[in-house]
Amino acid sequence: MTVKGFFKSNVFKCLVTLLCVLLVSGVFLTIMNGLLAVSDQERLDRAINKIYGRSVAYTEVTVENYNDNANIEAAYRIKDDGNYLIKSTGFGGFDNGSVTCWVVVNVSGGAVKGIDKVVIDSNKGQSYIANINDNFLSGFYGEYKGDFSANEGFIKTGATRSATAICNAVNGAVDYVNGKWLGNVTVDIYADFELTEYIETKKTSHEIDEGGNIVYNIVTKGHTMPSGFTVKVTVSAEGIITAYSIVNNGSSPASYADKMKPDILDGTLFVGKDFAGIQAIINEGITYPGDDKGTTISTGATQSNYLCVYAAAFATKNYQNCLDLEGGDAEGGDE
Amino acid sequence: MNKYKKITLDGLIYQNPTFMLVLGTCPTLGLISSAFSAMGMGLTVVVILTLSNILISALRKVIPNAVRIPCYIVIIATLVTFARMFLEKFVPDLYDSLGGFLALIVVNCIILGRAEAFANKHTVPEAAVDGFMQGLGFTVALTLMGIICEFIGKGSLFGYQIMDFKVGMLAKPAGSFLVYGICIAVFTYVIDCIERAKRVKANKLARENLLREVA
Amino acid sequence: MGTFIAIVLAAVLTNNFITVKTYGICPFLGVSKKTSSAAGMGIAVTLVMVLATLVTYPIYTYVMVPLGIEFLEIIFFIFIIASLVQMLEKIIQKISPSLYGAMGIYLPLITTNCAVLGVTELVIGDMSAYIGDASMNIGWAVLYALFAGLGFTLVMIIMSGMREKLNYYKTAKALAGFPIAMVTACFICMAFTVFSYISI
Known part of the structure; x- marks a missing residue:
């Protein structure tokens, strides 16, 4: 087939038609795409x-x-x-x-x-x-x-x-x-504190008076059986607990509250003790001693007792942290 | 005018693409769980089918026979791409509910089928009417089944909650198959009955004529 | 490995092309009267799905996206699929006439099969439901296409088995043909609903 023959042949005509159709489609769609493209901003607006x-x-x-x-x-x-x-x-x-x-x-x-x-x-x-x-x-x-x-x-x-x-x-x-x-809540100010495993850090608060006494309002997390306790603890300048009272008893069902250790219920067990004193009640690491009879806080409501002890340990252990926090706040202004 | 009447009746009833020819089944089964998307799909197909029929009919003398199928596919794909852009820009709700089936209109047998069977043999106005009527037949069928499936399957109509009772299966592909199958059966049965009644009437007339002549 | 299993399960069972996505229904209803032809069609579709994904995915990712012509995807994809099918037909005819005899007649039908275009469109879209946190690449795309095709074949074969059995029974005249096939398909879909409770 000669070159001239090719240009006159049916094959050439077919190719040209197909290419024309493709070209027209391509140009048409490109223009339409320019006109109708949906930007990311528009998508976000729509959503x-x-x-x-x-x-x-x-x-x-x-x-x-x-x-x-x-x-x-x-x-x-x-x-x-x-x-x-x-x-x-x-x-x-x-x-x-x-x-x-x-x-x-x-x-x-x-x-x-x-x-x-x-x-x-x-x-x-x-x-x-x-x-x-x-x-x-x-x-x-x-x-x-x-x-x-x-x-x-x-x-x-x-x-x-x-x-x-x-x-x-x-x-x-x-x-x-x-x-x-x-600016209400809730940068977790207690995040760097020790012994926060059983403490609801976001609901807990404290105040420091002129004498260097810290009054905590501690909310504990629940344990397996009891739900959280709310405890008011005052720690004096020497890191010693001077007052301890249970505001809200999380022990459930309520009958378990009766089985708690009486001197924990009225707080007298903790008064006058520092962190070392609390450790002496339970153990070095303030870990849950288990439900075995024979530990000092096993009274049939061991978990409830443990949460109360834990709150006291948290209060005494973090006495210095609280003071540091106030200092840091003063330097940092309102940030 | 009789010609257009025949095209119209063919599109809506005697060659209804959904019930009689059973074409375009994938979008039908995929979308009839919601009346809104079923109708949206139908209307999109009406527009694309009419336009593609017009274009193909207008170009039928230009396009060589050997490359006609690729040319048709390009034309249809262009129209579908355009429809997709248009819907995404102006009707985003419908665009979302059609999902992947929008792009799959390209391989919808109805459109290529009408191009091959009708548009490349007829004039532009005839092709346009045919495209519109075939599309309308498809839309009516889809909307009808969409209403059935959505009402029983979700207890709602076009998205408005009507009743609490629902049979969840009908809003799933299983229910779509069931409703589609039953609708075809009912449709063909009714058409069959009408045809038979017509035939019986014609026969009767013929016999009476014959008797009169003999007498 | 987790992604692999997730893709396989999703493609074959939980998101089966026929029973959940309703892609590729034309061959499912049209070519499922005999098990042999159903299997042949299934294998042919699987083959084309894998090849099409193998070609379209890199073209889309490495050519069309950098050039900013994603909107032409439908035209490109349908053209690639059509030419692939033509080429495959010629090649099979040359290499193995017996295979051509078994499969050749189904190939021209595949161009307008939505399962093929559907899978190529799916893998370039949002696949996070199937592959989780893994990033999408051609390997996953082809794997998905392969198992989606096998899932399609599986349902085709089940359907053809049921339709062969249906031949022994008399169906009402209005129900014969497509309607009874669709009611059969309805039962297969219901059976496959069980798999939607699989979670990986």
Whole structure:
């Protein structure tokens, strides 16, 4: 076939037609792509408007974390009503998985007023997540009274671990709003203290008076049986306990409270003792001695006794840490 | 005008792509669990099918026979890509609910099938009407099944919750298969009955005519 | 290893192409009347899925994304698949006429099979549901395509077995053909629902 013949042949015509069609399509689509491309910003706007239910203006904020059980992925402040939209991943779900939620935190008058909306974004390994329905999520809505726990105030779902992860995500979002913008809580000031294993560091507080006495309000975590105790402990300048009283007895059921050691119940066991004195009651490392009879605190309510001793140990051991904390605060100003 | 009436009836009933020809089954089964996405898919196909029929019919004398299939595929793929961009920009809800099936319109047998069987043999207006009617037949069928599946499977219609009672299976692929199968059966049965009634009537008329002539 | 198992289970059982994603239904209903033809079609689809992914994934990742022409993916992919199928047909015809006899007739049908285009589109999208935290690469993509194809073949064979048995029974006239096939498919789907409870 000659060159001239090729240009007149059917093959050439076919090729030209196909190439023309391709070229026209390519050019058309390139122009359309330029006109219709959806930018990342637009995608984000859409996602946020969808969750919020109406179109809103917002500012994005950099993210820090205030809570061990949740990871804040992204945070936005809605301009017109001052609420916050937080994307938060809660841990502690089924099989160590996690749930990522969008949480709308309603803020008014400088305080967290409540949760307006929780939308589940994604999850890792939560096979029963379908059991979490709108009825469950509406348990978060309304006035904010304190951290959510999957065991209280919620419809039982059949996906308790996933529910725990969601609670953690929501708590994380609230902590974040509180800490980052409202300055209320809760940078964990006791994080570097010793003996914090059984102490709810975020709920615990202390005051120092002029005489160098520290008055703690210690909230302990629960042990296997009892839930947390609230204990008021005063430690004097020499690191010696001068007053000890149980504000809230977490021993459950209540009948166990009767089995606690009487001098722990009224606090006389601890008064006048320093940290070494507390160690003498229990052991060197303030570890749980086990339920065996024969240890000094085994009375049939060993765990409750142990938590009380632990609180006393925490108070005496960290006396100096508390004083350092105040000093550090004074230097650092309001930061 | 009779020509267009036939095209219309073919598209909607006698050659309904969903119930009679059973084409485009993948998006049908994948999307009828929700009436909204089923109808959205149907309307998208109406637009793409009409446009592709018009283009292919207009180009039918230009495109050499040997490369016609690749050319059709390019034209259809271009239209689908355009539809995808358009939906993502202006109807993001529908774009999300169609998911992967939007791109798969390219290999939807209805569109290539109509190009091959109709558009490359007919004039532009005929091809346009055919594309629109075939697409409409597809849309009506999908919406109908979407309503059935969503109402029983989720207790809602187009996303609005109506009742608490639901049979979850019907919102899953298993239910889609079941509803689709039963709908085909009912549709063909009804058409069959109508045809038979017509035939019986025609026969009767013929016999009466014959008797009259004999008399 | 965890990712490997996760991909295999997801592709074959928990996210089976036919019973969960409803991709590739045309051959599933059309070519499942006999076990031999169902198996032939399944293998042919698997082969094309693997080859198509092997070609489209690198082209998309290393050519189209750097050039910023991702929006042309549909045209590129369908063209690649169509040419692959044509080439494969010619090659099989040359190398092994007997294999061509067994498989050749199914190959032209595969171009317009959504399972093939579907898998190439899937692997360039968000795969985090299947591979977890591992980063996506061509190896995982091809592995997913291979096992998705095998999952497709599995359901094809189950379906053809059931339809062969159905031949022994009389079905109502209105139900014969596609309707009864779809009701059969409904039962297979229900059986496969069991696998959705697998979590890795």
